[in-house]
Amino acid sequence: xxxxxxxxxxxxxxxxxxxxxxxxxxxxxxxxxxxxxxxxxxxxxxxxxxxxxxxxxxxxxxxxxxxxxxxxxxxxxxxxxxxxxxxxxxxxxxxxxxxxxxxxxxxxxxxxxxxxxxxxxxxxxxxxxxxxxxxxxxxxxxxxxxxxxxxxxxxxxxxxxxxxxxxxxxxxxxxxxxxxxxxxxxxxxxxxxxxxxxxxxxxxxxxxxxxxxxxxxxxxxxxxxxxxxxxxxxxxxxxxxxxxxxxxxxxxxxxxxxxxxxxxxxxxxxxxxxxxxxxxxxxxxxxxxxxxxxxxxxxxxxxxxxxxxxxxxxxxxxxxxxxxxxxxxxxxxxxxxxxxxxxxxxxxxxxxxxxxxxxxxxxxxxxxxxxxxxxxxxxxxxxxxxxxxxxxxxxxxxxxxxxxxxxxxxxxxxxxxxxxxxxxxxxxxxxxxxxxxxxxxxxxxxxxxxxxxxxxxxxxxxxxxxxxxxxxxxxxxxxxxxxxxxxxxxxxxxxxxxxxxxxxxxxxxxxxxxxxxxxxxxxxxxxxxxxxxxxxxxxxxxxxxxxxxxxxxxxxxxxxxxxxxxxxxxxxxxxxxxxxxxxxxxxxxxxxxxxxxxxxxxxxxxxxxxxxxxxxxxxxxxxxxxxxxxxxxxxxxxxxxxxxxxxxxxxxxxxxxxxxxxxxxxxxxxxxxxxxxxxxxxxxxxxxxxxxxxxxxxxxxxxxxxxxxxxxxxxxxxxxxxxxxxxxxxxxxxxxxxxxxxxxxxxxxxxxxxxxxxxxxxxxxxxxxxxxxxxxxxxxxxxxxxxxxxxxxxxxxxxxxxx
Numbered sequence: 001x002x003x004x005x006x007x008x009x010x011x012x013x014x015x016x017x018x019x020x021x022x023x024x025x026x027x028x029x030x031x032x033x034x035x036x037x038x039x040x041x042x043x044x045x046x047x048x049x050x051x052x053x054x055x056x057x058x059x060x061x062x063x064x065x066x067x068x069x070x071x072x073x074x075x076x077x078x079x080x081x082x083x084x085x086x087x088x089x090x091x092x093x094x095x096x097x098x099x100x101x102x103x104x105x106x107x108x109x110x111x112x113x114x115x116x117x118x119x120x121x122x123x124x125x126x127x128x129x130x131x132x133x134x135x136x137x138x139x140x141x142x143x144x145x146x147x148x149x150x151x152x153x154x155x156x157x158x159x160x161x162x163x164x165x166x167x168x169x170x171x172x173x174x175x176x177x178x179x180x181x182x183x184x185x186x187x188x189x190x191x192x193x194x195x196x197x198x199x200x201x202x203x204x205x206x207x208x209x210x211x212x213x214x215x216x217x218x219x220x221x222x223x224x225x226x227x228x229x230x231x232x233x234x235x236x237x238x239x240x241x242x243x244x245x246x247x248x249x250x251x252x253x254x255x256x257x258x259x260x261x262x263x264x265x266x267x268x269x270x271x272x273x274x275x276x277x278x279x280x281x282x283x284x285x286x287x288x289x290x291x292x293x294x295x296x297x298x299x300x301x302x303x304x305x306x307x308x309x310x311x312x313x314x315x316x317x318x319x320x321x322x323x324x325x326x327x328x329x330x331x332x333x334x335x336x337x338x339x340x341x342x343x344x345x346x347x348x349x350x351x352x353x354x355x356x357x358x359x360x361x362x363x364x365x366x367x368x369x370x371x372x373x374x375x376x377x378x379x380x381x382x383x384x385x386x387x388x389x390x391x392x393x394x395x396x397x398x399x400x401x402x403x404x405x406x407x408x409x410x411x412x413x414x415x416x417x418x419x420x421x422x423x424x425x426x427x428x429x430x431x432x433x434x435x436x437x438x439x440x441x442x443x444x445x446x447x448x449x450x451x452x453x454x455x456x457x458x459x460x461x462x463x464x465x466x467x468x469x470x471x472x473x474x475x476x477x478x479x480x481x482x483x484x485x486x487x488x489x490x491x492x493x494x495x496x497x498x499x500x501x502x503x504x505x506x507x508x509x510x511x512x513x514x515x516x517x518x519x520x521x522x523x524x525x526x527x528x529x530x531x532x533x534x535x536x537x538x539x540x541x542x543x544x545x546x547x548x549x550x551x552x553x554x555x556x557x558x559x560x561x562x563x564x565x566x567x568x569x570x571x572x573x574x575x576x577x578x579x580x581x582x583x584x585x586x587x588x589x590x591x592x593x594x595x596x597x598x599x600x601x602x603x604x605x606x607x608x609x610x611x612x613x614x615x616x617x618x619x620x621x622x623x624x625x626x627x628x629x630x631x632x633x634x635x636x637x638x639x640x641x642x643x644x645x646x647x648x649x650x651x652x653x654x655x656x657x658x659x660x661x662x663x664x665x666x667x668x669x670x671x672x673x674x675x676x677x678x679x680x681x682x683x684x685x686x687x688x689x690x691x692x693x694x695x696x697x698x699x700x701x702x703x704x705x706x707x708x709x710x711x712x713x714x715x716x717x718x719x720x721x722x723x724x725x726x727x728x729x730x731x732x733x734x735x736x737x738x739x740x741x742x743x744x745x746x747x748x749x750x751x752x753x754x755x756x757x758x759x760x761x762x763x764x765x766x767x768x769x770x771x772x773x774x775x776x777x778x779x780x781x782x783x784x785x786x787x788x789x790x791x792x793x794x795x796x797x798x799x800x801x802x803x
Contacts, residue, residue: 053304053518057274059313060355066268068278068301075185077196079169082184085201085243087168089208092236095129099164103130103155129171130155135295176294177207178214178221180368182301191219193259201247202254205233213293219258227256260337270316271365273358276375277309277511284512284524304518310355310511312348318620319346319358322613329363330603335596339366342601344593345373345490346613347509348621351498351588354507354528357621359491371596378465378487379594383420383437384570384579384606385458385482387542388496390446391430393457395669396538397449401431401545402647402666402674405441409717412477416718417443420571426725427645427680427711431545431666435553437569439481446480454479460533461496462506463488482570493581494590497567500546501583503631504539506531536633537669542566543630544667546582555580555607558615563622564629567614569606576600580610585628587621589614632667639665640673645709645725646680653681656707658728682710687735697738706730 057066079087091098097105105128127135134154158167177187184207188196192203199207209229210217219226234248243251268274278300285296299305323344326332332340340363348358361372371377394403407425409416419425419439425432433441446454455466455474466474467485474485491509499506508529515524546566550558554569567582577594578601591610594601643650644662654662662681685694686706694703708730714723 053302055300055303055305055307057268057277057307057309059270059309059311060357061313062308063313065270065309065311065313066274068268075183075189076173077183077185079165079172081195081197082169082172083197083199083204085237086184086196086199086204086207087172088237088240088242089204089233090129090168090172092240092242093208093233094132094211096236096240098129098168101128103157103159104128104152127151128155130158130167133167133171133174134158174298175211176214176297176301177210178218178293178297182298191258200251200254201234201243202230202251202256205237205251206230206256209233211294214297215293219256223256227252270311270313270320271368272320272361272372272374273309273311273316273356273511275361275365275369275372276356276359277307278369279372281307281512281515281524284515288524305523306516307512308514308516310350310353310357310513311359312357312621315348315617315621316358316360319348319360319617322346322616323360323363328609328613328616329593330601330609339596340364341595341599342593342604343373343596344591344610344613345377346589346591346617347374347491347494348587348589348617349494349498349509350586351501351507351583354495354498354510354530356491356509356511357587358617359511373490373592373596375489375491377592377596378489379577379592379598380484380572381482381488381493381579382570382572382577382606383439383442383482384493384568384581385484385488386437386442386480387434387500387546387568388461388463388493389454389458390442390449390480391434391545392461392500392534392538392542393454394430394445394449395541396457396534397453398672399430399445400647400666400668400672401429401541402642402644402668403430404428404645404647405430405433405444406712406714406723407433407438407440408714408723409721410440410444410715412443412447415478417477417481422721424717424721424723426714426723427709429644429647431548432644434545434568435548435551437549437554437571442480443477447477451475451477451479457534458496460506460531461499462508462533463492463496465489465492482572490590490592493579494588497581497583497590498588499533500539500542501566501585501588502539503536503633504532504534506533536631537635540630540633540636541667541669550582553607554605555582555611557607557611558582561615561618563618563625563627566630569611571604571606574600575602575604578604578606578608578610580606580614582611582614582618584618584622585630586625587618589618589621591617635670636667637670637673638667640668642666642674643678643680645711646678648674648676648678648680651678651681653683653707654678657681657709658707680710681707682730683707684730686731687737690735690737692731692733692735695734695738697740698735699738 055068056064057068059065095105131151135151162170173183173185175184176182177190179190181187181190185196187207187210188194188199188203191207192199206219206226206229209226209232210219212229215221217226217229231252234243234251237243238245238248281300282293282296285291285299286293291299322328323346329342329344335341343362345362346358346360347356349356359374361374361376391399404427407419407428409424417440420437424440425436425438428438428441430441430445432438452475455468458466465484465486465488468474472485476483495506495509498509510526510528512524512526514522514526517523543566546568547564549555549568550561550565555567558565558567563584563586565582565584567580570577570579570581572578576598577592579590579592581588581590583589591614593604593610593613641650641663642648642665643654644664645654645657650663683705685703686692687694687698688702688704709725709728711723711725711729714726716722
């Protein structure tokens, strides 16, 4: 039904007063809300736009280790010495209407509020240059309508007290550019080695682009991103009419010559640790308070914060001394930047609390917030990754320290894993494989449990850097040997080992305990995140196995350390990276050594230099601590005697192996202990003349019972190698030196051995003859005499280290 035109006009006229009323009501409500928000705005103090306040960093005992001043790298410069194109670049990219508004841009502000309402969050910024200035000087950085209203109110006050040029001067001397550079003069010298007054248009545009995110757009960090951002700034300058399109294109093509970061050393203690907490705190402030990166660093250097940390200065200093000592390196040579190589890094953590007690990212600290190898360098961990991605998962799935894997040639497609020693040991227990760092065993175990299962456990233990998507990722068997797409940092690997040291409970590492602002308000307080990764029983078995790395394996240089130690060495291909990660009942520490640009090294090994550095640091860290053992949880049985070649209950034959007794003692998670007798050691009658299996025709005085390995069949490697224990397998042929004719008058008792035609033997007749020679006995049932099973003094001592 069509509504008459007169009626439409009447309805429209009736709605107009209503709409005016709604509009006025909305405006009144908005004004009321605005006045309510601004009534407790901090008082306007013009002086707060100028000075900065020092932030203090404390160690774990409350001692001051650093004073952080924004002025450390801030060089004030008057506005008339700043080139026009630099001022225009900032206005074009940050605040196009700077010289027109009165402190706030209502159009942008309304758009930002509408976006926030629609999205249900605080997503779009609308801050003018004036607002950015007052936000750092007077307010917190929380993203709320109240803070936004107060910011707008204070921006208006600033505009009333200062001219536009004064405000712009404050801003350009205030903004953070990364690399400890505050203000355009310090930034100009940091990046281009020249005064700000000498900058070209291209350089000015690049500087203006950095401040959106110094960790992203710094040309030292990502030159391509910096160039992309520079182009955006130049295009905005063209749109504003500041420059012509031709000038912009010429500037885009201009070669940017960076001078390199200044090598100014830090003027604070524990410099690598302090650098780490600065970058960590900047991330936390962005995440928790919603600050931008520039705002976060501004808060740290100028906010008068009190930062309480976990560092133990005594451990930190001995770690710095150990890494600085040239005697701890195989050689020293400087790279093209004058940095000595190889480099090293160390992290020490209390695994029970997650507190980082020491963190050193290099041999010497060269520049503030420079490369921190302890937390920022991701390197291949080599065999140090085996316990994390292979063996912890395997133990949790039912494998034991006595489980035997055949270290023999194997191929997976075109890949044939090799051992560091370039040989194959044969039947090997998991304990022995860890102690001697046997690659083939690790790969075979991972293949059996599944790569995804290994990755799952690595993540449970605290590894976060795995690459699991894309064409090239870590879902490969080579991960068993530490072949990673990205690598791991020393901090990350120390944390993962700390999970095993802490009876299977992972505690996320933490360096900052609490941050208090200048008014005494707590901004941040860290309670480390925890989760149960594996059971205490699994962690105990892993710890016990990794103790063999020190007592009999690749890190025997630590055997005299006065506390029980569990750990693992790691050495990558061509010795490009060497590691030792180890822990005691008190602390865990990871030590890495290698070139900044991965380079083959000679005369290095994880059990040599890294292990010795570990020892130097941990000796001081354990000073005056009472000696205790690793805790043994309930649900563990043992030590129980096992055969090294079968992983089963030993027989008398295990004690008579030609290599010596093959009996050792193991702990087991209750229910996984062996219940069957060894069937790998067998006894065979051998003719000592021919060295072959005896026949009924061999003279009895030439027949001797010998113990052999009944090991599985094996393949020969492409280079012709076979398992070393293959030589202990019994012969497959019978003696052909003694025949029926030559045995006439022999002393063999009739009826015990039946003549066999050696040329027509088959497998069944062979077994029959063997059983007859052995008197029909079943060797797997022969139990070891008790005198051979007495636990040795070493095993007793080892058992006492667990409580």
